[in-house]
Amino acid sequence: QQQVKQSPQSLIVQKGGISIINCAYENTAFDYFPWYQQFPGKGPALLIAIRPDVSEKKEGRFTISFNKSAKQFSLHIMDSQPGDSATYFCAASKTGANNLFFGTGTRLTVIP
Amino acid sequence: DTEVTQTPKHLVMGMTNKKSLKCEQHMGHRAMYWYKQKAKKPPELMFVYSYEKLSINESVPSRFSPECPNSSLLNLHLHALQPEDSALYLCASSRGEEDEAFFGQGTRLTVV
Numbered sequence: 001q002q003q004v005k006q007s008p009q010s011l012i013v014q015k016g017g018i019s020i021i022n023c024a025y026e027n028t029a030f031d032y033f034p035w036y037q038q039f040p041g042k043g044p045a046l047l048i049a050i051r052p053d054v055s056e057k058k059e060g061r062f063t064i065s066f067n068k069s070a071k072q073f074s075l076h077i078m079d080s081q082p083g084d085s086a087t088y089f090c091a092a093s094k095t096g097a098n099n100l101f102f103g104t105g106t107r108l109t110v111i112p
Numbered sequence: 113d114t115e116v117t118q119t120p121k122h123l124v125m126g127m128t129n130k131k132s133l134k135c136e137q138h139m140g141h142r143a144m145y146w147y148k149q150k151a152k153k154p155p156e157l158m159f160v161y162s163y164e165k166l167s168i169n170e171s172v173p174s175r176f177s178p179e180c181p182n183s184s185l186l187n188l189h190l191h192a193l194q195p196e197d198s199a200l201y202l203c204a205s206s207r208g209e210e211d212e213a214f215f216g217q218g219t220r221l222t223v224v
Contacts, residue, residue, distance in 0.1 A: 034212065043116075043202050043215035044155065089154055097143060097206035097213030099168065102154030 003027060004092050006103025013110050019077040021106045023090035026071065030092040034100070035064065035075045038087045047088075048075075080110045116216035118203050124222045127193060133219045135186040135203030143209045144186040146178060147202040149218070155202055161186060162209055193223045 005024045013019045023033075031052050036044035050057045050064045050073065057064045063076040077084055090103040116137045125131050135144065143162045147155035160168035161180040169178075175197075177189040186203055200218040 032210075036215075041200075041218075041220070043118075043217045046212055046214060049212060096208070096210035097145070097204065098160060098162075098209035099157060100213065105152070105154055
């Protein structure tokens with residue numbers, strides 16, 4: 001059973017546009033929600049993470065929105081750039097790094 | 113030093129070979145992890161070490177044998193692997209199990 005559901009599977013955005021990736025979870029015990037960016041042949045890099053005590057967290061062009069009642073969270077990439085083209089994974093866990101459950105990934109392509 | 117370093121970057125091995133993957137971090141992190149990632153799939157947790165002791169083994173076959181010689185090093189010993197074990201093997205570390213996980217670049221393993 002997929003603990004974290006992620007959509008869309010792939011996304012094409014024009015340069016300068018907003019990229020939005022959504023995730024949903026069922027386990028109400030989850031309290032740590034990171035997003036990872038992965039380039040081909042490389043390891044995932046932590047982008048930004050949120051805990052349920054806040055509804056939004058922003059770091060540069062990246063924003064996480066969190067809706068505890070709906071059990072959903074999303075990543076917004078503002079002013080998307082071709083260098084943002086990568087696969088993005090959401091994840092969730094009951095604590096932190098231990099036993100992360102990853103979403104299935106979203107392949108983002110930003111076209112010039 | 114904010115890196116998790118994995119060696120080798122690429123490895124091709126036969127089904128009768130014995131090989132080892134190595135992971136090193138010098139961030140003072142006390143939790144280290146092995147993940148397996150198949151192409152176009154999310155990472156899957158294999159093992160968790162906390163304070164140099166194995167705390168989670170996600171029902172991984174015995175042909176994979178982890179070892180944590182000290183708090184900075186994590187090895188994964190491989191023996192009698194199958195072609196379906198071919199994947200990107202990722203090491204990660206975190207300050208503690210409740211903190212953020214940082215991934216290495218991975219070892220691309222091909223079993224022939």
